[in-house]
Amino acid sequence: MSCTSNSVFRVSSNPSINLKPSISIETKFNPFHQLPYSSKPTSRFQIKCTIRKIRERLSTVKNTQKIAEAMKLVSAAKVRRAQEAVINGRPFSEALARMLYHINESVQLEDVDVPLASVRTVRKVALVVITGERGLCGGFNNAVIRKAESRIQELQKLGLDCTIISVGKKGNAYFSRRMPSLFVDRFVEGEGFPTVKEAQTIADDVFSLFVSEQVDKVEMLYTKFVSLISSDPVIQTLLPISPKGKVVDAYGNSVDALEDEFFRLTTKEGKLAVERLKVGKRSELELHPLLEFEQDPVQIIDAMMPLYLNSQILRALQESLASEVAARMNAMNNATENAVELNTALTMVYNRKRQSKITEELLEIVAGAEALRPLD
Amino acid sequence: MTLNLCVLTPNRSVWNSEVNGIILPTNNGQIGVLPNHAPTATAVDIGILRIRLNDQWLTMALMGGFARIGNNAITILVNEAERGSDIDPQEAQKTLEIAEANLRKAEGKRQVIEANLALRRARTRVEASNTIS
Numbered sequence: 329m330s331c332t333s334n335s336v337f338r339v340s341s342n343p344s345i346n347l348k349p350s351i352s353i354e355t356k357f358n359p360f361h362q363l364p365y366s367s368k369p370t371s372r373f374q375i376k377c378t379i380r381k382i383r384e385r386l387s388t389v390k391n392t393q394k395i396a397e398a399m400k401l402v403s404a405a406k407v408r409r410a411q412e413a414v415i416n417g418r419p420f421s422e423a424l425a426r427m428l429y430h431i432n433e434s435v436q437l438e439d440v441d442v443p444l445a446s447v448r449t450v451r452k453v454a455l456v457v458i459t460g461e462r463g464l465c466g467g468f469n470n471a472v473i474r475k476a477e478s479r480i481q482e483l484q485k486l487g488l489d490c491t492i493i494s495v496g497k498k499g500n501a502y503f504s505r506r507m508p509s510l511f512v513d514r515f516v517e518g519e520g521f522p523t524v525k526e527a528q529t530i531a532d533d534v535f536s537l538f539v540s541e542q543v544d545k546v547e548m549l550y551t552k553f554v555s556l557i558s559s560d561p562v563i564q565t566l567l568p569i570s571p572k573g574k575v576v577d578a579y580g581n582s583v584d585a586l587e588d589e590f591f592r593l594t595t596k597e598g599k600l601a602v603e604r605l606k607v608g609k610r611s612e613l614e615l616h617p618l619l620e621f622e623q624d625p626v627q628i629i630d631a632m633m634p635l636y637l638n639s640q641i642l643r644a645l646q647e648s649l650a651s652e653v654a655a656r657m658n659a660m661n662n663a664t665e666n667a668v669e670l671n672t673a674l675t676m677v678y679n680r681k682r683q684s685k686i687t688e689e690l691l692e693i694v695a696g697a698e699a700l701r702p703l704d
Numbered sequence: 705m706t707l708n709l710c711v712l713t714p715n716r717s718v719w720n721s722e723v724n725g726i727i728l729p730t731n732n733g734q735i736g737v738l739p740n741h742a743p744t745a746t747a748v749d750i751g752i753l754r755i756r757l758n759d760q761w762l763t764m765a766l767m768g769g770f771a772r773i774g775n776n777a778i779t780i781l782v783n784e785a786e787r788g789s790d791i792d793p794q795e796a797q798k799t800l801e802i803a804e805a806n807l808r809k810a811e812g813k814r815q816v817i818e819a820n821l822a823l824r825r826a827r828t829r830v831e832a833s834n835t836i837s
């Protein structure tokens with residue numbers, strides 16, 4: 329047996345997994361192949377430790393795997409709840425959008441002067457940045473913060489002043505570090521699921537900022553839930569509201585609520601999938617021709633605008649939460665897979681070491697027995 | 705002939721069934737709505753909605769919004785709505801006191817606006833939890 333004390337086991341690193349030692353391809357597919365003692369030119373990592381240490385590492389990896397898997401399942405359940413919340417809010421926003429549209433039709437001819445729709449020359453812009461509460465969600469929070477930074481740079485290049493309203497612990501931590509150079513108006517911390525109260529706080533803040541003319545434009549930066557795998561940070565103009573009820577992106581692209589689609593988590597062939605359902609434009613005009621306005625149409629529109637503002641903010645919060653939870657699900661899924669791979673690698677090394685130790689001891693015993701045998 | 709009342713908030717539907725009549729708090733005072741009311745659109749103020757159901761009056765605190773009265777179908781869209789029976793009187797009273805204190809502390813146009821709104825909301829909640837007639 330050409331076995332020597334095997335204290336060095338060379339593994340080659342898989343270039344697609346950063347800094348994670350993995351078994352060389354050879355050993356993976358040919359388990360009975362002789363160990364590559366000769367150093368492989370591509371090897372970078374060595375598992376150079378005792379059997380005990382490997383045992384400890386194995387148990388650590390197993391624990392981490394369990395935790396990651398549990399988090400994945402929890403996140404999967406939360407995505408469903410988040411999407412249900414969006415669906416529950418549908419009747420409200422639909423009814424509101426319809427009525428806003430109708431009422432605007434009947435006051436087309438008059439000069440409507442609504443404070444929330446007043447277009448002023450923009451000197452100061454408020455940016456509401458919605459991030460997540462916790463980490464372990466992949467690149468989610470970073471994507472939002474990067475987009476916020478780039479938007480702030482853009483605005484500053486245009487010579488506009490920028491105020492930040494930060495929602496979410498992760499964003500708060502980041503912006504509080506940037507405090508002296510960046511003016512932050514308020515930090516909002518959410519508690520679990522976005523509630524109307526939270527949306528109300530943000531809406532009140534934004535409302536008072538806009539009406540007291542401290543800012544001339546309010547934009548909102550949140551993550552739009554595109555699919556379970558991808559999510560997109562988008563910037564949406566919150567105020568001034570265009571009287572038609574159309575919501576416009578910072579770059580002029582329409583983000584109209586009337587043409588919106590909403591996602592639904594279903595199972596397709598046993599796997600989670602996202603179904604997108606488009607909400608068609610309601611063409612039925614239920615407006616009774618004799619509809620009487622109890623108050624001045626202006627006052628009525630005045631009452632509806634804050635409602636619209638509130639529902640927009642709440643929807644953004646809900647979509648952000650859904651994206652964050654989906655990102656966390658993906659990150660935990662990857663973590664679980666990595667843990668499984670690491671587990672396999674370590675187990676292999678452990679077994680090899682164990683076997684070589686046994687062989688060593690056997691050799692010593694046999695040699696000793698041979699030596700003690702009476703000479704014939 | 706009964707009215708169909710639908711009270712919607714941004715995150716759920718609070719009421720969606722038939723009633724005998726309602727009293728709606730608007731900016732111009734309270735209006736009562738009985739079956740076969742003329743179609744009307746009105747803004748709803750922060751106040752108490754009284755619902756008449758089988759000779760019983762139920763209260764609901766509304767935090768401002770909009771109402772549309774159609775052909776025996778009323779749709780009320782509000783930011784927040786709480787049933788009077790769901791509000792804890794002590795907690796509502798405490799919130800009211802906090803809101804009053806905040807208003808006294810408020811400085812500047814912005815804070816005063818915010819504090820006033822909060823005060824009105826707190827007051828409505830206290831009233832809704834008290835009046836069960």
